Amino acid sequence: xxxxxxxxxxxxxxxxxxxRYAPFMLKEGQDVKDYAFIEARPDFARNARPGDVxxxxxxFGCGSSREYAPEALRRRQIGGIxxxxxxxxxxxxxxxxxxxxxxxxxxxxxxxxxMEIEVKWASGQLKxxxxxxxxxxxxxxxxxxxxAAGGLTAFVRKYGRFPGEx
Amino acid sequence: xxxxxxxxxxLSHAVGRSVRAGEMITVRPDVIMxxxxxxxxxxxxxxxxxxxxxxADPSQVVxxxxxxxxxxxxATANSQNIIRRFAREENLRLFEVGxxxxxxxxxxxQIARPGRVIIGSDSHSTSYGAVGAFGTGMGSxxxxxxxxxxxTWVRVPETIRVRVHGRFRPGVDAKDLALWLARDMGLAGAxxxxxxxxxxEWLPLPGRQTLASMAIELxxxxxxxxxxxxxxxxxxxxxxxxxxxxxxxxxxxxIYLDEIEPQVAVPHxxxxxxxxxxxxxxxxxxxxxxxxxxxxxxxxxxxxxxLQGQRLAPGLRMLVTPASSQELQKAIGDxxxxxxxxxxxTLTTPGCGPCMGRHQGTLGDGDVCxxxxxxxxxxxxxxxSSQIYLASPAVAAATALTGRITDPRTIEEYRPQTTDHSxxxxxx
Ligand code: SF4
Numbered sequence: 001x002x003x004x005x006x007x008x009x010x011x012x013x014x015x016x017x018x019x020r021y022a023p024f025m026l027k028e029g030q031d032v033k034d035y036a037f038i039e040a041r042p043d044f045a046r047n048a049r050p051g052d053v054x055x056x057x058x059x060f061g062c063g064s065s066r067e068y069a070p071e072a073l074r075r076r077q078i079g080g081i082x083x084x085x086x087x088x089x090x091x092x093x094x095x096x097x098x099x100x101x102x103x104x105x106x107x108x109x110x111x112x113x114x115m116e117i118e119v120k121w122a123s124g125q126l127k128x129x130x131x132x133x134x135x136x137x138x139x140x141x142x143x144x145x146x147x148a149a150g151g152l153t154a155f156v157r158k159y160g161r162f163p164g165e166x
Numbered sequence: 167x168x169x170x171x172x173x174x175x176x177l178s179h180a181v182g183r184s185v186r187a188g189e190m191i192t193v194r195p196d197v198i199m200x201x202x203x204x205x206x207x208x209x210x211x212x213x214x215x216x217x218x219x220x221x222a223d224p225s226q227v228v229x230x231x232x233x234x235x236x237x238x239x240x241a242t243a244n245s246q247n248i249i250r251r252f253a254r255e256e257n258l259r260l261f262e263v264g265x266x267x268x269x270x271x272x273x274x275x276q277i278a279r280p281g282r283v284i285i286g287s288d289s290h291s292t293s294y295g296a297v298g299a300f301g302t303g304m305g306s307x308x309x310x311x312x313x314x315x316x317x318t319w320v321r322v323p324e325t326i327r328v329r330v331h332g333r334f335r336p337g338v339d340a341k342d343l344a345l346w347l348a349r350d351m352g353l354a355g356a357x358x359x360x361x362x363x364x365x366x367e368w369l370p371l372p373g374r375q376t377l378a379s380m381a382i383e384l385x386x387x388x389x390x391x392x393x394x395x396x397x398x399x400x401x402x403x404x405x406x407x408x409x410x411x412x413x414x415x416x417x418x419x420x421i422y423l424d425e426i427e428p429q430v431a432v433p434h435x436x437x438x439x440x441x442x443x444x445x446x447x448x449x450x451x452x453x454x455x456x457x458x459x460x461x462x463x464x465x466x467x468x469x470x471x472x473l474q475g476q477r478l479a480p481g482l483r484m485l486v487t488p489a490s491s492q493e494l495q496k497a498i499g500d501x502x503x504x505x506x507x508x509x510x511x512t513l514t515t516p517g518c519g520p521c522m523g524r525h526q527g528t529l530g531d532g533d534v535c536x537x538x539x540x541x542x543x544x545x546x547x548x549x550x551s552s553q554i555y556l557a558s559p560a561v562a563a564a565t566a567l568t569g570r571i572t573d574p575r576t577i578e579e580y581r582p583q584t585t586d587h588s589x590x591x592x593x594x
Contacts, residue, residue: 010353010435014543018550019522023207024245039550059354059385063543065289067207067305088358088387089289093305142190142319152311153215162192162319 001129002051002079005044006113009057013090015040016061016069023068032068033075050077053119055111057083061090070094080121082136084108095143098151102136110134122148169410171325172390173360176300179406180283187324187414197277198226198312199286201268203233203524206245208287209252211310218314221256227313228277229253230261230268232517233288237263238525266490266516269293269379269458273371274492280393281404285309285318290458290540292381296374298393298407300360303382323360323387324416330365332423337575339468340373341460341538341558343421344380345429349439350419357385359416364409367395372464379459380540383436428573431556434544442561442573452535453478453566454527454547455511455559456487456519460538463488463496465559470502472563472580473509479569484511484562485527487519509566523547529554536565 019025021035037044054060054073060083061069070093073081080100094101100121107126111117116129124136138144145163149155155163170178171187178184180193200208212218221227229249237243246263253260261271269290272278280298284291287309294301304318312318328347334340347355361381366374374391381389393403428442455461455469466486478484486506488494494516497503507513512527514520520527521539529535529548535555537547542554557565560574567577574580 012543014545018545019524020545024203024241059357062353062385063289063541065287065303065305066204067307070305085354085357087354087385089303089305092308096305096307096311140190140321151215152307153211153217156311156315157215157217162315162317164190165192 001116001118002053003049004111004113004115004117005041005048005052005054006111007041007054007056007060009084010059010062011040011056012063013061013066013069014063017066017072022066031075032072036072036076048076048078051079053079053117054081055083055108056081057108058085060086062087065089067093067097070097070099074099079119082107082111095146096152098147098154100139100147102139104136107134107136169413171360171413171415172298172362172392172407172409173300173323173325173388174413175406176281176283177320177322179281185322187322189322190319191322192317192319193283194317195226195285195312196282197228197272197284198309199228199230199268199272199284199288199291200309201229201233201288202231202235202246202249204287204306205229205249208306208310208313209248211307212314216311216314221258221313222316224257226316227258228261228272229258230265230271231263232267233522234524235263235517236515264491264515264517266488266493267458267461267518269375270462270489270493273297273375274490276401280397280401281407285312289382290379292386292389293375293379293458295378295381295388295390296371297397297401298391298403300388300390302388321358323358325362325413326356326359327362327364327415327418328421329418330363330421330423334423335426337560338426338428339558339560340369340376342426342429343423344377344459345431345439345556346421346426348380348383348431348437349429351384352437353383353435354385356381358387360388360390361386363389363391366391370396371400372462375462376459383540428558428561430561430571431542433542433553433555436540436542436556442571445555445571446573448555448571449534449569450536450555450565450571451482451533452527452529453482453484453562454487454520454535454537454539455484455562456489457521457539458489459540460559461487461489461493463493463502465538466493466497466502466506468559469563470505472560472574472577473567474505474579476509476567478510478566482566482569484566485514485520486511487514487526488516491516520547536562536571538562
């Protein structure tokens, strides 16, 4: 089971990882993954487990192009993100790092913070703790291919091309 | 259907076939821009994760030392040396400390040109739309993969048209329009979309740069001006780069400039914008004039006109960070810079300055700053308890004079005419 960590709208990259905790600001032995939501949601920073799911409102990840925001979530091994919508740069950074990013306003409405759910990201099936079933809308084929390969660098390394290219 | 938006035209031209909004394409950007604070990570991703030792095509890549330049500490100095070494080994163009902000330098060097596709490691890479280029910001992995393969992926964006009517009232300029758009459209108003600005043929290049830089604050993928007017005078414009009035667009917004008063974004969101009358009188500790949005000669000129023969308000400090060495030279070429210095401003190295709080004027606990920049998120310029108001250069200078947020139209000695400085621009 995965815990739902629910957020509101316009969560900017400074809330995900404040600039002071950028990898290049950290000391030897510190890891950016320990600073995910360190100020905005300290209980996430302490307790999030691998596979947990971030659920958010509109425009998740707005602000700077800093990739260490989704990178911190990747290292934290979150299962994926379900939001009403994403900021564009965050959306592509997450895909490039192999993190599923789903747009599903209805599902966001139905999920509460702290719920335990089960998500099959590949098939798009989501089951809540009360047994309620949801169908997640698919991501663009392009993104699905990148995520299946484990990210853009892994994809290009493996196939020597971009998805959709001959 | 043979009409296209500017974004569709530029991307079609880049891939050599007609592409439409919604398509996923792989494209070879004309320019890949990387800036100092992220480049060491980009090099690492290219070499270690992608497994590519060298840049695919050095002629695509441009690097700029601007975000924390000159270096603020040993770690920054060392990481900048990694970039210098890499640029030397890979034979890449590198603009050094003091040359200026990446988005200003690429325009001055005509590396950003009408019709080009430019991707940058900095989110304000939408700025290149000011010269009729498709400019967009990307993350480190994207830039690393583009450097290593010469290519990137792009979803051809839908277009939102902003059609502007009329002219600015005296004391109001492009920054007020940019803030007005944030107020109207919100932080996500243009997510995934390109903005096309129409009705502004008369607006000189600097005002276009102000608007295009802030396209990202609306979530925009790009903010593109037609390559007309001032831009057509300064740049070669490809003949295919024209506006198709009847192109398929997502929506169109009409803006009437005579409705717009000076605007101020209040802490801590760029779309939390009010008319200046609602916030006038708010005490301020620091005024910052600079950034890719408003650090050009024209902005310094506007401030100098207001500060002419006066001193900063007691207890207030004002930092001026020119957007580039060329803009600084222009301000030295006439009496702009001496006027500002005589008023008591602090001049810092051309570049980003304190815009993201890492050097040259970081804000402390509770400091209140009025900035001509583009972002006022909590803690952006320093301590999370500091506050950032965003406004135009005229508001910044009027505020510097009184120590409180001030409508420039109330400053007696200042008679705002028009923000069109194209005739007064000295040649350097
Ligand atoms: S001036 Fe500010 S917004 Fe512009 S590129 Fe530099 S840090 Fe970014």
